[in-house]
Amino acid sequence: MEILEKISEAVTTYQIDDAAYYTKQALEQQIDPLTVLDTLNRTIRDVGKKFETGELFIPELIMAAEAVMTSTRLLEEEIIKQGKKKHSLGNIVIGTVFGDIHDIGKNMVTTLLRAAGFNVIDCGINVKADVFIEAVEKNEADMLALSALLTTTAQEQRKVIQMLSERGMRERVKVIVGGGGISAQFADSIGADGYDATASGAVALAKRLLDIREDHAHG
Amino acid sequence: MAREGVVTTGKQVALLKQQDVEQMHLAVLDVLEETGVRIEHEKALKLLASHGCRIDYDELRARFPRQLVCECLDQVPSDFTVKAPIPENDLIMGGDRLYFTHTSGMKSVDLSSFEPKVPTQAEYIEAVRVLDALDSIDMLGCYPYFGYEGISPEMAIPEGMLLHMKYSRKHQAVACSNDCELFTLQMAALAGHEVSATIGSSPPLTWGKDAVNAAFRIVESGFPISTVDGCMMGGTGPATPAGSVVTSSAEQMAMIVLVQLLNPGHRMLIGHFSAPLNMSTGSPAFGQIDASMNNMLFNQLWRNYNIPVSNGSPGYVNAKCIDYQAGYEKGMASLLAGMSGVNVLLLHFGVSGEITAHPLQAVLDDDIARMTARVLKGEEISEETIAVDVIKQVGPVPGHFLSQPHTLKWYRKTQCVPGSADRLTYQDWMQSGKKSALDYARERMEEILSRQQKVCISESMEEDLKRIVKEAEVYYSKRE
Numbered sequence: 001m002e003i004l005e006k007i008s009e010a011v012t013t014y015q016i017d018d019a020a021y022y023t024k025q026a027l028e029q030q031i032d033p034l035t036v037l038d039t040l041n042r043t044i045r046d047v048g049k050k051f052e053t054g055e056l057f058i059p060e061l062i063m064a065a066e067a068v069m070t071s072t073r074l075l076e077e078e079i080i081k082q083g084k085k086k087h088s089l090g091n092i093v094i095g096t097v098f099g100d101i102h103d104i105g106k107n108m109v110t111t112l113l114r115a116a117g118f119n120v121i122d123c124g125i126n127v128k129a130d131v132f133i134e135a136v137e138k139n140e141a142d143m144l145a146l147s148a149l150l151t152t153t154a155q156e157q158r159k160v161i162q163m164l165s166e167r168g169m170r171e172r173v174k175v176i177v178g179g180g181g182i183s184a185q186f187a188d189s190i191g192a193d194g195y196d197a198t199a200s201g202a203v204a205l206a207k208r209l210l211d212i213r214e215d216h217a218h219g
Numbered sequence: 220m221a222r223e224g225v226v227t228t229g230k231q232v233a234l235l236k237q238q239d240v241e242q243m244h245l246a247v248l249d250v251l252e253e254t255g256v257r258i259e260h261e262k263a264l265k266l267l268a269s270h271g272c273r274i275d276y277d278e279l280r281a282r283f284p285r286q287l288v289c290e291c292l293d294q295v296p297s298d299f300t301v302k303a304p305i306p307e308n309d310l311i312m313g314g315d316r317l318y319f320t321h322t323s324g325m326k327s328v329d330l331s332s333f334e335p336k337v338p339t340q341a342e343y344i345e346a347v348r349v350l351d352a353l354d355s356i357d358m359l360g361c362y363p364y365f366g367y368e369g370i371s372p373e374m375a376i377p378e379g380m381l382l383h384m385k386y387s388r389k390h391q392a393v394a395c396s397n398d399c400e401l402f403t404l405q406m407a408a409l410a411g412h413e414v415s416a417t418i419g420s421s422p423p424l425t426w427g428k429d430a431v432n433a434a435f436r437i438v439e440s441g442f443p444i445s446t447v448d449g450c451m452m453g454g455t456g457p458a459t460p461a462g463s464v465v466t467s468s469a470e471q472m473a474m475i476v477l478v479q480l481l482n483p484g485h486r487m488l489i490g491h492f493s494a495p496l497n498m499s500t501g502s503p504a505f506g507q508i509d510a511s512m513n514n515m516l517f518n519q520l521w522r523n524y525n526i527p528v529s530n531g532s533p534g535y536v537n538a539k540c541i542d543y544q545a546g547y548e549k550g551m552a553s554l555l556a557g558m559s560g561v562n563v564l565l566l567h568f569g570v571s572g573e574i575t576a577h578p579l580q581a582v583l584d585d586d587i588a589r590m591t592a593r594v595l596k597g598e599e600i601s602e603e604t605i606a607v608d609v610i611k612q613v614g615p616v617p618g619h620f621l622s623q624p625h626t627l628k629w630y631r632k633t634q635c636v637p638g639s640a641d642r643l644t645y646q647d648w649m650q651s652g653k654k655s656a657l658d659y660a661r662e663r664m665e666e667i668l669s670r671q672q673k674v675c676i677s678e679s680m681e682e683d684l685k686r687i688v689k690e691a692e693v694y695y696s697k698r699e
Contacts, residue, residue, distance in 0.1 A: 057498030059453065101421055104454050104501045151325060151365050151372040152397050180502070180573075181325070183335075198500065 003029060007036065007071065008043045014063035016070050023071040033078040036071075037086055041117065044068045048115035052200045058108060065111040088119040090142035090210050093135045095123030096179075097156035102149035105179055108199035109145060116203045129160045136164070136173055142210055143174045145202065146192075151181040158190040165191075174209045178202055221300060221309035222357050225317040228597035231522070231560040234515050243461060243520050247468045248285045255282035256424045256473035260431035263477055270480055281473065288472050291479040297525040299486045301443050302413040303358075303390035304675065310358060310390055312443075312488055313527040317557055317595060318357035319588045320392070321350050322534035322569035324576025325365045333540045335575050343367040344382055345668055346568070349578035351387035352667040355588035356567055356581070359383050361394035361417055363568060363576060373695040377402050377688045384410055384684065388675050392417050392445055395433035402691040404440045406684050410676065415488060416440070419447040420470040422455040431477070438478060443486035446474050447531060451503050452513065454496035460513040463493055464520060475526075488563060491517045492531030505572050506536040506548030511555040518559040529563035530556040534584070539571045541580055541657060550587050557591045564591075582660040582667075586637040593635035604629070638663060 003026045010019035026036045047064040050056040079086055092113055096106050103125045113120045121139050123131060136144055144164070148154045157177050164170045176194045177187050187195035194205045206212075235243075258264055259279050268274045273282040298313030310318055327338040327346075338346070346363040350356050366375030376399040383391050384406070392415040393403045400416060407414045416437040418430040426434075437444050448467040450456030456463035471489050478485050493513045497504040504510070514530045521528045533552035538545035553566050567584040568576045598604065609625045620626045639660040641648060648654070676684070 054499060058496070058501055059498060101425075101427070104451075104496070108501050151375075155372060 003031065004036065004039045008039055011040065011043045011064050011067045011071075012047065014060065014067060016063070016067045019067040019071045020074060023074050027074070027078055033075040033082065034084055034086060037075050037079070040068045040071055040075075041115075044111075044115040045117075048112050048200075051112075058104075061111055062107065065114065068114070086119075087117070089117040089207075089212050091119045091121065091139050092143040092145055092206065093121045093123060093132060093139060093141040094145040094147070095127035095132060095135075096125040096147045096149075097153055097160065098126055098128045099156055100148050100150055100153035100179075101125045102147070102179070105149070105199065106145075106147040109147070109178065109202045112199050112203045113145075113206060116207070118206065129156070129163045132160050133163055133167060133169070136169065141173055143176065143206055145206070146175065146177045148177070148179040149181055154179070154181045154186060157182070157192070161191050174206075176202065176205055176209065220306045221311045222303075222307070222318065224310070224357055225319075225557070225592040225595050227315040227317065227557075227560070227595040228599075229595070231315075231518075232515065232555070232558040233519050234512065234559075235519055240520055240523055243465060243468075243516070244523065246465045247472060248288060250424070250465060250469040251283040251288055251472060252285055253282070254424065254469075255280045256426065256470060257281075258426045258431060258473065258477070259428040260426070262435070263431050266480055267477065270476075272476075283473065283476060288476060291476040292472065292524050292526065294479045294483045295475060295487050295524075295526045296484060298527065299443070301390055301415060301486070304384075304388040304410070304412050308357075308389050312486070312562055313525075314562075315560070316562060317592070318563050319355050319566050320358045320563060321356055321360045321363065321567040321581060321584075322531070322565045322576065323360060323362050323365065323573065324569055324571075325574050326576075327364060328570050328575035328577050330541075330577065330579065333570075333575075338364050338367045340367045340369070340382075343379070344386060346576075346578045346581075347382055347386045348672065349581055349664055349667050350568065351389060352670070353567065353581060353585050355585045355592070357389070358415070358563075359387055359389050359391035360565060360568075361392045371695065373397055373399070374688075374692060377406070377691040380406055380414075381681075381684050381688055384412065385674060385676055385681060386672070390415070394419075395437065396429060398429070398432070398694070399691065400433045400436050401694070402687050404436060404442065406687050407442065408440065409683055409687065410680060414442055415445040416442050417445040417447060417490070418474075419449060420474070422448060422450040422470060423466050424470055424473075426470070426474060434474065434478060435481070438481045438485055443488060444474075444478055445488040445490050445529070446471055447490040447492050450493045451496040452493065452509065453498065454501070456493070458495075460509060460516050463513060464516045467491060467493060467517065468520060488527050488529055489521060490529040490531060490563075491521075493517070494532050494535070503535075503572065504537060505532060506538065506544070506552065508551065511552045514552070514556045514561065515559040518556065518561050522560050527562040528560075529565065530561045531565045534565040534567060534569045535572050536569065537572070539575075541570060541577075541583065545570070545580075546583075546587075549584060550590070553587050553591045554594060557595050564588075579657070579660050579664050582663045583639050583656060586639055590635055590637070 006022045051061045110120050146157045174193045177192045184195045196202045196205045264274050267281045271284050301310045303309050326335040362379045394417050418433045421427045448470050450463045450467045452463045456466045494503040494505050494510040510532045533556050536545050536548035567581040570580045639656045
């Protein structure tokens, strides 16, 4: 379908407004919103692969992801209206912990997780422990991903994990941690389920911990 | 009486035409006036409002009138003295003088595998002793390592500061973060030491509550303030060096206005720390030449304001090992920052980015500092150095200069002989164990550490300082 190609092209040329415009047109043409969503997901997966192979870089990844997110928001309204359900590999709550406002790494992980097919709820930066807990509860999250750049704020990751335990939720949700100030050793010491130093590594880690096989990963 | 440092005698390198500098200056004022800076501190915003800044209290944003900014820039001292524990280590900041200091690493590094490792307290002390012993290091930085085995991250600064005071008589910078200045400024005051209290912005265009709180406390203490921006080009600032210097400068000027309103004439060192963003990993691309270009633009712009500046990035590199890459990254960055007129240069100690550091690297960096200094000190031009009389006397072959008194007098002054480089003949090198620069540096480091360990404070002073450190520990344990 020509309109789907135009949406895909808008994403790969980083034209956010164009992607939204053609998405609206697709909906006006009564194309199934899940078909459009599938096109967007396939396109961002290709962008993600090119990022991993070094063909594209962070600015392209972020701009393409913004285009996809803008269009996805338009589609979600229609999907709900039609009583349909979108496919997802699982729900992941993500954010940078309290006291820390660094978000480049967290945004890269968010983008690549979405590209892989996860439904990611981004709590943003400087997020207090109880906000993470609420988001996990509200979204029935399968995984919580905590970012911290500073060694001082890394301790906040421990606090979030402790709070999950105190509320009896620790067994229900996997926790992964990352950021400049984090190491595998630190992740072990605070009781996290996993750590990786890179954004693409975080995606592989999420799939491994949630037991998602590669042949299922792309829906 | 103060440390001599390196006084530049020649012209400083300028990448920009004067009209470009003027255009950048106007751009900074434009950003401050139209976009403004987020200042997460109500008391500060009220103070700025009372001096004509437009404040949006919902967004915590202050917009600065151009005239106020220019007036406050004029109030910052163009040069000033900072005291060290002993007068011969005092520093005169500003003008054409350059001082070297060291960088920090989150961890130490295993020299055989180059994997990061948490230092022990003994290794932390060894690092301080080596940094103290190297004459090219004029002052201690905020910390060599971010703490050591067995202490919590919050206690890294107070505990580290105690060790700096105990094992060095050099002036030290101290990072203000997480309220630690409540204790470190007290420690400095008690010991009668001045410290350069350091606060950092949160780019783009933001000063966090912690940093502004610290600014109020530092001004009250009377110690000089050292600011640090930290814009990553393409991430937390524009991708272009010019654009990122504009955002960094706007952050710096916002803090200058606040500090100068609190205390006109307060001593300030403006610290620039910028690097391109590695567009594959999202990490800072330390060591790339664009980081040096960024420093050169910043230094040229700020020379116009006649305010002392420091450059942080030259000491941080992309290399993971002590190798060829580390050498060229540090060497070029140091020379270019020095030649463009920086007053304080962070160079020694860092092995890889902000991740690892080691005293062996500091010994190697000593050579880069001395080479940079040699260039900046320049060439004296006189009848004697031009040496026409000697040239006429020697004439063509078979004449030579080795037997000339002129050679005897001048060769030691003009040659900058590196301390850790191999300079043997090939034959001698093969016969003496084929040593590399690392081997020579290791010998120098071991020689420093074999010296008797000096203690620079009395036992009673140490006890008093430990009491303050203990108060910090109680403070942080209650806050958890």
